[in-house]
Each structure stands twice: as C-alpha cells, then as structure tokens.
Amino acid sequence: MSTWIKTLAAVSVAALLGGCATSPTGRNQVLLYSSDQLAQMGDQAFSSMKEELKVSNQRVENAYVECVADAITPYVPKEVYDGQWEVVVFDDEQVNAFALPGGKIGVYTGLLNVAKNQDQLAAVIGHEVGHVIAQHGNERMSQGTLINMGSQAVGQVLAANEVPQTGPIMAAIGLGMQVGVQLPFSRAHESEADVIGLQLMAKSGFDPRQSVDLWQNMEAASDGERPMEMLSTHPAPQTRISNLQANMEPALADYQATSNRPKCK
Template sequence: MVRLRIFLSFILLSSLVLVGCSTSPTGRKQLKLYSSNQIAQQGVLAFDHIKGKQKVSHNPRYKRYVQCVADSITKYVPKNVFNGKWEVVVFDSKQVNAFALPGGKIGVYTGLLKVAKNQDQLAAVVGHEVGHVIAEHGNERVSNNALVGIGLQVADAALKANDVKQSKTIMSALGVGSQVAVTLPFSRIQETEADEIGLNLMAKAGFEPKQSVELWKNMQKASGGSRNLEILSTHPAPESRIKDLQKHMNNALLIKKQSTNTPNCRI
C-alpha cells in the first residue's frame, strides 16, 4: 500500500512538471502550476493585507514622485501581464525596500528614498520589482514550493517503507537541504533575471541605466558590509549584482538611446 502511494505520488509529480513547464522572458525554463488569474487574485489580497498592517505615507511629494516613476515603468508592462492602472502605495517605514505584486500593485517604503538618490535609481528598483511580476516569479515560487513539498512527502513515505531509523531527523535534514539547494539558489536566479528585465524597462522609459549600478553601490554603503554569505541569501551580493548589470548594460544603453521618453520625476 505504501509503495502504491509512492508510485501514485511520483506519477502526480511527473504530470505536474510536464503540464506546468513554460519559458521566462529571458528564455529560462520555468514551472508554473497555477493560472495567472489565481496568482493575481492572491497578489491583490496580499496587498490589501499589507495596507491594513503597515502605515501608509500621506506625504504628497513622496506620492507624486513614486507614482511618476512607477507610471513611467509600468507603461511598458505587456498587456497580457496586467492591463489596467497600477495601484502605487508609499509606506511610511525605515525599510530600504519596495515590491510589486501580480494584479497591478506596487509598494515603496520611504526608507528606500534615502538610498535611491534620484529618479533613475528609484526606477531601477521599481523596474526590478515589476520584472518579477512580468516573469511570473510569484507563480514560479509557489509552484516550486508545492513541488518541493510533494517531493518531501514521497521521500518520507520511502523512508517509512524501508524502515529507516530516525526518519524524522532525516526528513528534517532533507527539508534544510531542499531549502538551501533548491529554493534559495533558485530565488537568486529570479533576482538576477528581474534585474535584467528591470534594466531594459527603465531604459525603455527613458531613465539612465547606468544609475542601476550606482544604486547598488549606495545599497552596499547603507548595509555597512553587514549581510549573510551569498550562498545562504535569497539575493545576490551587491558585487555580483553590479557585475550582472554591467553585463547587460550595452543592450540597455542601446534601448535608452532609441527611447524618446524624458521622465522628469522629482520629490
């Protein structure tokens, strides 16, 4: 009976992988098990939850500034990703962060405005976050988490079927192994991909792509050199990020040269 459950789980796992395979905007293979509408609905719910829990800034200058940059960037989001007016909220927090969610939602923390020194650097962050949405990284993460969960269930059944001693300890190790070897490195791939997409977005919008590198130099200074080892981080180290951005810079500069946009967003 146990072996049958293992076999059926394996069949389900294989079927999900075959059905959910797709390709990202940069040509990378992805696993997406959920519909875009399902993920967008979750994005809207999550955004409403955040607005209910965190203080929203009512500074009109911040609002106009961030909205200006966001509008310039989201103008170039494919209509099949989101075809509507993006909701942009500035949160009153020291966090040096921003995010974008499926369903047309963008959040920027006021702490970021002290590190992103100009419109171009803010555009680099917003472009990156919107890049996650364009590449459907949310769908991909949820799908991969589900896949890892199914894989662990299969492994657990296999351990019990073979009477392996201390299976709970082994399962715990597998859980850590899955997180470090699968989830976190994959997230770093997504971050690098979002950087590339965001770099092109900001260039199309008329922002200066080279300022994305300056942004990460600022981030490095703001962190004071305090961060986890890259292998255990969900984000690339600033040095790696700068190197990857520079690799795609010539293409972004060409896009910028062809753009007729001249954004003028100021606090």
Template sequence: MLSKIKHLTLGIFAFIILSACSTSPTGRSQILLFSDNQLSQMSEQTFNAMKSEIKISNKSIENNYVICIAKHITQQLPDSVFSGNWEVVVFDDPQANAFAMPGGKIGVYTGLLEVASNQHQVAAVIGHEVGHVIAQHGNERMSRSALISAGAQATSAALDAYNVENKATIMQAFGIGAQYLGILPFSREHESESDLIGLELMARAGFDPRESVQLWINMSAANEGKAPPEWASTHPSSETRIRQLNANMSSALSIYDEVSNKPTCK
C-alpha cells in the same frame, strides 16, 4: 505494491511538471502550477492586508514622485502582464525596499527614497520588482515550494513504509538540501533575471540604466556588515549584481539613447 505506488507517484509528478512547463523572458525553463486569476486574487488580499496594517505615507510630494516613476515604467508593459491601471502605494516604513505583485500592485517603502538618491535609481528598483511579475517568479516560487512539499511527504511516507531508522535525521537533511541546493540558488536566479529585465525596462521608460549600478553601490554601503554570504542568501551579493548589470549595460544604453521624451519625476 510499494514499487507500483512509487512508479505511480513519479508518473503523476512527471505529468504535473510537463503540463506546467513554461519559459521565462530570458529563455529559462519554468514550472508554473497556478493560474493568473489565482495569483491576482492572492495579491489583492495580501495588498489590502498590508494597506490596513502598515502606515501609508500622506506626503503628496513622495506619493507623486513615486507614482510618476512607476507610471513611466508600467507604460512599457504589454497588456498580457496587466491591462488595467496599476495601484501604487507608498508605505511609511524605514526599510529600503519595494515590491510588485500580479494584478497590478506596487508598493514602495519610504526608506528606499533615502538610499535611491534620484528618479533613475528608484526606477531601477521598481523596474526590478515589476520584472518579477513579468517573469512570473511568484508563481514559480509557489510551484516549486508545492513540489518540494509533496516530495517531502512522499519521502516521509516511503521511510515509514520501509521502517527506516534515523528518519528524523534523513528528513532534516532533505530540508537542508532543499534550502541550500534548491530554494536559495533558485531565488538568486530570480533576482538576477529581474535585474536584467528591470535594466531594459527602465531604459525603455527613459531612465538612465547606469544609475542601477550606483543604486547597488548605495545599497552595499547601507547594508555594510549586515548581509549574509551569497551562498546562504536569497539574493545575489551587490558585487555580483553590479558585475551582471555592467555586462548588459551596452544594450540598455542603446535603448535609453533612443528615447526622446525622458521623464522628469521630482
């Protein structure tokens, strides 16, 4: 009986994985379990909650500057990513960060404008964040978490069925393994992929891709002594990001050189 349940469970997992298989813009295999409509609805709810809970900048200079950069970036996107007008909000918060969500949402924290010293560096961050949307990384992360959760439940049920001793220790090991062998490397892969998508995106928009390297030099200086080791982090180290960006700089510069009407966001 247990064997039949085990095989049925594996069959269901295999069906889900095969039916949800997709490919990222860089050719990497993905599992996407959620629909675009589901993600857009979740993004709308989350974004509205953030706007009600986090102070929004009332400085027109900051807002116009960020909106100008975001507009040039999003103009490079096909309608399949989002066909409407992107909503761009500048949050009055000291963290040097930004984000983009499915359904045309972009948030930039004012702290980023202290680290990203020009329009090109801000464009590198916004391009990177929009890259997450293009590659459907949010969907992929949620899908992977759902599968890991289902796997943990199945493992727990199997341990109970066989009255296995030290269940708590085994489940703890399962959680640690999922974190360090699955979730964290997976997140770093997303970040590296978005760096490369963003590099091309900013170049197509007419922003100097070489400034993406300077951005991470600035980020490294701002985070000196605060960042965890790469193996324990959801993000690649600044050194890794700089190396990967430089390795792909030649093709990005070729695109940038072809852009005749380059932005002047001030």
C-alpha cells in the same frame, strides 16, 4: 545516507524542477497557478498591507514615486497586466519596494533615502515589476508545493521500508533542498528581475547606468551586514553589479533610442 536514498531524493528534485513554461530570459519554469489566482492573491495581500501599514500622506513624495512608476508600467506586456497600476507609498523606514500580480506597487519611504534620484528609484521599481513579468511569485509557490509533495513521498518510502533514523534523514533532505534548490532559485529570480528591470527602466527613459550606482548605495547602506551569498536569497551587491554591467550595452541602446525623458521630482 544510503546511495538509494540519495538517488531517490535527486530524482524527486529533478522531476519537480522539470519546466512547463519559459521565463522572459529563457529559463524553464513550473507554474501551477493561473494569472487570475495570482492577481486575486496580490489584491488581497495589498489590501491587507494598506490596513496594517501606515500609508504616506506626503503629497510631493507620493507624486514623485507615482511619476516614476507611471513612466515604467506602460512597458509591461499587456498579457501580464492590462490596466492602471495602483501605487502606494508606505511610511516605513524599510529600504525596500515590491510589486504584486494584478497591478500593485508598494514603495517604502526608507528606500527614498538610498535611491538618490529618479533613475535609481526606477531601477528598483523596474526590478520589482520584473518579478511580476517573470511570474516569480507563481514559480516560487509552485516550487514550494511540489517540494512539499516530494518530501512527503520520500518520507513515506522511508517509513514503509522501516529505514532507521528517518527523522535525521528527512531533515538532511530538507536542508539540501533549501540550500541546493530554493536559495539558488531565489538568487536566479533576483538576477533575472535585475535584467528585466534594466530593460524596463531604459525603455522608459531612465538612465540604466544609475542601476549600478543604486547597488553601490545599497551596499554602503547595509554596513556589510549580509549572510554569505550561498546562503542568501539575494545575490551579493557586487554580483548584482557585475550582472547589470554585463547587460548594460543593450540597455543603453534602448535608452538612447527612446525620446522619453521623465522628469520626476
């Protein structure tokens, strides 16, 4: 690839990643969509999931998950969502959970086999709510929109100048953006959500030290079947554990400062 094409691609990416907002941890963000748009998308997605997936009818486990979520959501900033969060347990073996803009939380029953207690479940729910607080969904959609626009512009320049092997060049640029931009941003989002979730669970009265135990459980449950970290949207468990431990001191201070001690069983 010629130097001028590399320069054009680099300039395009740099321009696309210029910040117009700031995340809770101080990162620059590009956010093209309004909160109302994101809430509407979240509501539509959640409604579809409730139609497509089996919703758990186990009263005890539903009450348990709702208890943990209800302890955390009051600490979500009102400008993010000021209302009653809807919490649904899906009867599915996935070891996962999610939160959506507009006050939606979903937990898969498979997670309850790995998150061994209320504190570990709070670490997951806090993490997922952290994505909503930091507007990661908005940021990812905005980033995708801009990268598509930038790729189209580069393609048009290549075609207009009759550059040979335009197809392979565009494929190389696309891979470079995925590995060099999109995947690192996804890992940054995960790490940021871990920190926000740690703060949320601690303020809610859950022991933040259990977040480390959770990720040890997650690593054991994965049986080592993970892609190399550079090509993964999620940091490796040991990376997450190190990040959590590095932010543990202020979280412990919040935990010790609150009189909240939820009893979710």
